Amino acid sequence: MPRPPTTQEFVLDELRKAIVAGRLRPRDPIRQDTIAHRLGVSRVPLREALKTLEAEGQVVYRPHRGYSVAEMSLADLLEVYRLRELLESEAAEAAVQRFTDAELTRVTDAQHDVEEAARTGDVIAMIAANRRFHFAVLEPCGMPRLLRIVGTLWDATDAYRAVYYNSEVNRVRVCHEHEAIVGAVRRRDAAELTAALTAHRQHTVESLEGTIDTREETDP
Amino acid sequence: MPRPPTTQEFVLDELRKAIVAGRLRPRDPIRQDTIAHRLGVSRVPLREALKTLEAEGQVVYRPHRGYSVAEMSLADLLEVYRLRELLESEAAEAAVQRFTDAELTRVTDAQHDVEEAARTGDVIAMIAANRRFHFAVLEPCGMPRLLRIVGTLWDATDAYRAVYYNSEVNRVRVCHEHEAIVGAVRRRDAAELTAALTAHRQHTVESLEGTIDTREETDP
DNA sequence: CAACTGTATATTGGATCCAAAATTACCGTG
DNA sequence: CACGGTAATTTTGGATCCAATATACAGTTG
Numbered sequence: 001m002p003r004p005p006t007t008q009e010f011v012l013d014e015l016r017k018a019i020v021a022g023r024l025r026p027r028d029p030i031r032q033d034t035i036a037h038r039l040g041v042s043r044v045p046l047r048e049a050l051k052t053l054e055a056e057g058q059v060v061y062r063p064h065r066g067y068s069v070a071e072m073s074l075a076d077l078l079e080v081y082r083l084r085e086l087l088e089s090e091a092a093e094a095a096v097q098r099f100t101d102a103e104l105t106r107v108t109d110a111q112h113d114v115e116e117a118a119r120t121g122d123v124i125a126m127i128a129a130n131r132r133f134h135f136a137v138l139e140p141c142g143m144p145r146l147l148r149i150v151g152t153l154w155d156a157t158d159a160y161r162a163v164y165y166n167s168e169v170n171r172v173r174v175c176h177e178h179e180a181i182v183g184a185v186r187r188r189d190a191a192e193l194t195a196a197l198t199a200h201r202q203h204t205v206e207s208l209e210g211t212i213d214t215r216e217e218t219d220p
Numbered sequence: 221m222p223r224p225p226t227t228q229e230f231v232l233d234e235l236r237k238a239i240v241a242g243r244l245r246p247r248d249p250i251r252q253d254t255i256a257h258r259l260g261v262s263r264v265p266l267r268e269a270l271k272t273l274e275a276e277g278q279v280v281y282r283p284h285r286g287y288s289v290a291e292m293s294l295a296d297l298l299e300v301y302r303l304r305e306l307l308e309s310e311a312a313e314a315a316v317q318r319f320t321d322a323e324l325t326r327v328t329d330a331q332h333d334v335e336e337a338a339r340t341g342d343v344i345a346m347i348a349a350n351r352r353f354h355f356a357v358l359e360p361c362g363m364p365r366l367l368r369i370v371g372t373l374w375d376a377t378d379a380y381r382a383v384y385y386n387s388e389v390n391r392v393r394v395c396h397e398h399e400a401i402v403g404a405v406r407r408r409d410a411a412e413l414t415a416a417l418t419a420h421r422q423h424t425v426e427s428l429e430g431t432i433d434t435r436e437e438t439d440p
Numbered sequence: 441c442a443a444c445t446g447t448a449t450a451t452t453g454g455a456t457c458c459a460a461a462a463t464t465a466c467c468g469t470g
Numbered sequence: 471c472a473c474g475g476t477a478a479t480t481t482t483g484g485a486t487c488c489a490a491t492a493t494a495c496a497g498t499t500g
Contacts, residue, residue, distance in 0.1 A: 006283050007454065032482070042455045043482090044264070051268050055275030057365070063226050064461050064482060079363050086306055143299050145277070145376075149369055156365075227484065252452070262485045263452090284452060284491050 008045035015049055019058060019069060020127055020158045026071030030059065056152045058159075069159060074212050077160075080153050081205045087150050088201075089194045094141035096190045106136040107185060111178050118171040126165050126174075127158075133178060137185060137197075163211050170207060177203070228265035235269055239278060239289065240347055240378045246291030250279065276372045278379075289379060294432050297380075300373050301425045307370050308421075309414045314361035316410045326356040327405060331398050338391040346385050346394075347378075353398060357405060357417075383431050390427060397423070 005013075015035075018024040030050065036043045050067045053059045059067045072080070110133035117126035131154060138147060164170055177200045184193035225233075235255075238244040250270065256263045270287045273279045279287045292300070330353035337346035351374060358367060384390055397420045404413035 003283065009283070031480095033480095044454055044456095047268060047483090048271050048453095051271035052275055055272055057368075063223065063229070065463095066482060076365070079365050082310075082363075083307075083366060083369070086310060087303075090302075090306060143302075145296070145299050145373075146303060148277075149303070153365075251450095253450095264484055264486095267453090268483095285493095286452060 006045070007041050008048045011039060011041060011045050012049040012052055014039055015053060016058075016155075016158070017124075020162060021124060022159070022162050024069050024159075026069050026159050028069045030067040030069065032066065057156050070156070072157070072160065072212060074209060077157070077205065077208060077212060080156050081201055084150060084153050084201060085198060087146055087153075088138060088197055091138040091141040091143060091146055091150065092193045092197055093190045094143065095138055096185060096188055096193050098140040098142065099185060099188070100140070103136065103140050104185065106139075107133065107182060110136050111182055114178060115175050118175050121168075121171075123162055123165045126171065127161055130165075130174065137181060137193075157208065160208055160211055164204065164207050167207075173203065174200075226265070227261050228268045231259055231261060231265050232269040232272055234259055235273060236278075236375075236378070237344075240382060241344060242379075242382050244289050244379075246289050246379050248289045250287040250289065252286065277376050290376070292377070292380065292432060294429060297377070297425065297428060297432060300376055301421055304370060304373050304421060305418060307366055307373070308358060308417055311358040311361040311363060311366055311370065312413045312417055313410045314363065315358055316405060316408055316413050318360040318362065319405060319408070320360070323356070323360050324405065326359075327353065327402060330356050331402055334398060335395050338395050341388075341391075343382055343385040346391065347381055350394065357401060357413075377428065380428055380431055384424065384427050387427075393423065394420075 015024070024030070032043045032046055032050075036046045039046070050059060050061070054061045054067065058070055060070050061067050110129055113129035114126060114133055117123075117129050134154075135147065135151070138150065141147070165174075177196065180196040181193065181200065184196050235244070244250070252263045252266055252270075256266045259266070270279060270281070274281045274287065278290055280290050281287050330349055333349035334346060334353055337343075337349050354374075355367065355371070358370065361367070385394075397416065400416040401413065401420065404416050
């Protein structure tokens with residue numbers, strides 16, 4: 001029986017959604033009183049949710065100065081994608097030999113969800129489905145810590161992802177590249193899979209590079 | 221100017237120390253009231269510190285059931301060391317070409333601290349110095365997220381590390397292997413450095429394997 | 441005697457209140 | 471007008487209180 005979510009879980013979810021949807025943008029300070037009041041909760045569960053996001057690198061915290069949405073430099077972006085390359089390659093190689101029929105179905109189901117969202121142009125839904133797709137591919141690797149780390153790396157670029165999916169050509173390209181990934185999984189071809197994933201990431205990071213804010217940080 | 225630590229920072233520090241020192245052992249439930257009272261603080265900063273430890277995987281959290289110290293299965297241990305191999309190799313290769321004199325000094329300083337602690341048999345001090353040594357080696361890689369992830373992987377085995385350093389022969393071996401690492405850094409030899417680090421990890425994980433508790437988890 | 445139900449207790453989750461720190465606004469001074 | 475210092479305000483940090491949930495136990499029933 002599923003447990004009703006606690007308030008901090010609810011708040012954590014709302015904050016994540018606000019970040020991917022762009023309602024909370026990089027550098028935005030997070031006024032606890034404002035957000036808590038807006039969500040109809042007290043500051044306590046909000047602060048615990050923020051602690052989680054802080055550990056994931058989604059927000060930054062400075063004692064007595066509060067939390068703000070983390071921003072990425074170009075170097076940060078490249079580092080995240082380099083780390084994803086290292087870890088996802090490891091995961092993909094381990095996963096590709098282990099796929100069960102049920103796990104394969106999860107992949108194709110997510111693939112179709114992505115295509116559906118791409119057609120309708122629902123950027124938020126596409127981001128969520130795309131995440132499900134990629135983790136359905138990696139999940140069978142049997143390395144829970146690796147998946148958790150990749151998850152946080154994935155989250156780290158959430159604030160920048162919506163702009164990418166706003167472009168029709170990007171959405172089409174994503175779907176096309178997903179086909180190559182699914183094909184490699186079906187053929188149980190580790191080299192082909194890692195190559196397809198790497199190419200997929202490469203295209204994304206090239207597009208994202210343009211969206212990085214290059215203003216200088218002012219830190220008195 | 222250094223800022224006085226906040227209560228949650230103090231609590232986080234105390235919890236970490238309690239875990240490495242074995243005062244909090246894997247599977248131990250963490251009674252918030254007890255711990256908070258023992259540290260002379262309220263439950264609020266304790267809970268925020270626990271959230272941080274949860275995100276790092278040092279404790280596990282189940283809503284309404286509370287926090288307990290995370291335990292590792294053998295598979296967990298092997299995964300952690302596999303991930304460290306992937307990430308530390310990447311870091312070492314990037315770092316080895318960039319060492320400044322100051323950074324090299326940090327390495328040798330930490331090396332001497334390790335040797336001093338090994339001589340006196342101060343296990344806790346040796347664990348801390350050993351961590352400083354390894355991160356002094358990896359630090360110049362210029363990949364902050366990678367270092368943070370490696371840090372959490374490092375922390376994840378803290379609860380199991382003390383038993384390893386309790387053995388005189390292990391302490392001597394560590395010091396000896398550190399010499400090989402320092403030599404590789406001095407010669408700026410990336411292949412030699414990664415090999416030395418990998419061998420060093422391999423010896424540790426083999427020793428740690430024996431300390432893993434293999435009881436079954438009871439989860440009603 | 442096992443399984444179930446209701447109740448008491450312990451423990452965590454969340455809200456409110458107060459204290460501490462930082463930011464801002466305001467002034468006087470040069 | 472710029473600058474420095476100080477008071478007022480805002481915001482966060484922490485403590486306490488109350489509510490909600492889970493656990494333990496007793497009693498009941500088949």
